Amino acid sequence: MQVKIIVHEAEEGGYWAEVPAIPGCVSQGETLEELDENIREAIVGCLSVDLVDPVTEGFERTLDIAI
Template sequence: MLSINPQRVIQLKGSHTMKLKVIIHPAEEGGFWAEVPAIQGCATQGDSIEELLKNVQEAIEGCLKAGLGCCVTNHKNIN
């Protein structure tokens, strides 16, 4: 059985850097899915942890570009 830490912190880089908590869940059909509680509706899936983390990064960036980031809560700005 794979043991993973169900909470990860993803650090985004750009003009501003922030850390967001990502909660990882095993998917019933195999693989994993993750949610970003600070961005309502931001979730993704992957067949492996590596794929999931790549997809999470893309999902967060997509949510922020779509304007969902206006509601970001519980994050840390890093300058």
């Protein structure tokens, strides 16, 4: 599996990365090698989460919001 990541230089030093295809999947590292290890671990963790539909009672509505 190939996943695109975007690497950024952190203001305080080191690097951080995000995975656009997996919202909220981010990690950081002091070196690019450490970042590579950490982001791979984060991707595995994000993909291994079982998403469960919330149980609602009564009125429910779905809203799309931009932040």
